[in-house]
Amino acid sequence: MRKRPADASLTKQQGPKSTSQPGSTITVSQRLTGCRIQCDRAHPNPLSFSAQLPILVSEFNWNCLLGNTINTLAALGHLGHIRNSGVVSDLLQAFVSSNILPNISIDSVNYSLQIHGYSTAITKKGNQFNLRSIEQYATSHQYPMLVLLNMTNILYQSRKHLIGIVPLSQGDEVHMHIVEGSHPENKTIPLNQTNLGWCSGDSSCFVDRVVVFLPGKRIIKVLQKRINGSTTDHLYLQSAANATQLKESLERITIMIKPI
Numbered sequence: 238m239r240k241r242p243a244d245a246s247l248t249k250q251q252g253p254k255s256t257s258q259p260g261s262t263i264t265v266s267q268r269l270t271g272c273r274i275q276c277d278r279a280h281p282n283p284l285s286f287s288a289q290l291p292i293l294v295s296e297f298n299w300n301c302l303l304g305n306t307i308n309t310l311a312a313l314g315h316l317g318h319i320r321n322s323g324v325v326s327d328l329l330q331a332f333v334s335s336n337i338l339p340n341i342s343i344d345s346v347n348y349s350l351q352i353h354g355y356s357t358a359i360t361k362k363g364n365q366f367n368l369r370s371i372e373q374y375a376t377s378h379q380y381p382m383l384v385l386l387n388m389t390n391i392l393y394q395s396r397k398h399l400i401g402i403v404p405l406s407q408g409d410e411v412h413m414h415i416v417e418g419s420h421p422e423n424k425t426i427p428l429n430q431t432n433l434g435w436c437s438g439d440s441s442c443f444v445d446r447v448v449v450f451l452p453g454k455r456i457i458k459v460l461q462k463r464i465n466g467s468t469t470d471h472l473y474l475q476s477a478a479n480a481t482q483l484k485e486s487l488e489r490i491t492i493m494i495k496p497i
Contacts, residue, residue: 272294272295272296272299272300272301272396272398272419273294273296273301273388273396273398273417273419273436273437273438274388274390274396274398274437274438274440275296275438276435276438276439276440278435278439280420280421280422280435281420281426281427281431281432281435282426283420283422283424283425283426284412284426284427286405286407286412287405287414287424287425287426288311288312288403288405288414288416288424288425289311289423289424290308290311290312290416290418290420290423290424290425291307291308291311291316291423292304292305292307292308292311292418293418293419293423294308294417294418294419295419301398301399301400301418301419302341302342302343302346302399303327303328303341303346304418305383305399305400305401305416305417305418306328306346306383306399306401307319307328308401308416308418309381309383309401309402309403309416310328312401312403312405312414312416312425313381313403313472313473314460314472314473315452315456315460315473318353318354318456318459318460319353322353322354324352324353326349326352326353327341327345327346327349328346328349328350328353343359343383343385343399343446343448344359346383346448347359347448347450350448350450353456354452354453354455354456355450355451355452355453355456356450356451356452356453356483357448357449357450357483358448358449358450358483358484358486358487359446359447359448359449359487360446360447360487362446365387365443365444365445366443366444366447367443367444368430368433368434368437368442368443368444369430370444371384371402371433371444371447372428372429372430372433374486375402375413375428376413376428378449378486379404379411379413380404380449380450380451380483380486381401381402381403381404381449381450381451381473382401382402382447382448382449382450383399383400383401383402383447383448383450384399384400384401384402384444384446384447385397385398385399385444385445385446385447386398386399386400386436386437386442386443386444386445387442387443387444387445388437388438388440388441388442389440389441389442390438390440391440397445398436398437400415400416400417400436401415401416401417402414402415402416402428403416403425403473404473404475405425412427412428413427413428414426414427414428415427415428415432415433415436417436447487449483449486449487450483451475451483452473452474452475457474460472460474461474
């Protein structure tokens with residue numbers, strides 16, 4: 238039996254108390270740190286096969302952690318599994334309710350993925366990488382992942398912001414895409430350094446934590462039932478070898494690329 242990790246806030250709590258807005262998908266405490274730094278640059282263009290995202294992530298809602306986790310699962314075509322699994326988790330609560338616990342951490346998200354049947358691996362605290370190393374890792378392994386960015390703005394204020402990275406197929410080709418729910422068209426965008434810079438507000442930025450995950454055999458069986466000749470949505474069906482292999486892949490990046 239896995240122990241649920243103690244909920245630790247994504248960021249240190251500062252600023253106004255928790256606020257909510259009717260119709261909002263996710264509500265957490267407003268804090269100095271916790272969502273994307275805005276930039277003046279034009280938003281990246283999605284591609285014709287970009288996946289549609291259900292959750293709008295904004296600085297007002299302060300909902301990047303669970304919002305972009307849900308968006309990442311939606312981009313993979315797995316959101317229906319989370320909704321219908323019968324497992325109560327922070328992910329499910331975030332999807333069906335506008336009120337969730339504010340003290341949620343990336344470790345808690347990792348735990349939620351596990352109880353929904355995913356094999357996961359998460360980097361240790363202190364193993365910090367630059368954006369180029371994560372792009373290289375994602376392109377090489379083509380695993381779905383959640384990436385926690387640590388950004389510093391021009392006022393030297395620190396913010397953390399979570400994005401997703403997913404493999405999307407176009408014919409026989411696999412393209413890695415960024416999942417960022419603050420994109421005005423609510424679609425995934427191609428993975429490259431320019432678009433990663435947009436996600437971080439073109440600020441000073443490094444990767445704080447990474448969660449890599451793959452669906453287990455039970456999830457694959459459920460998802461395969463949805464497949465028919467008219468299926469047009471993105472559906473990721475690569476099964477997890479095991480959690481150990483995912484962990485080893487993250488350990489290799491720790492060895493190969495010197496942390497910041």
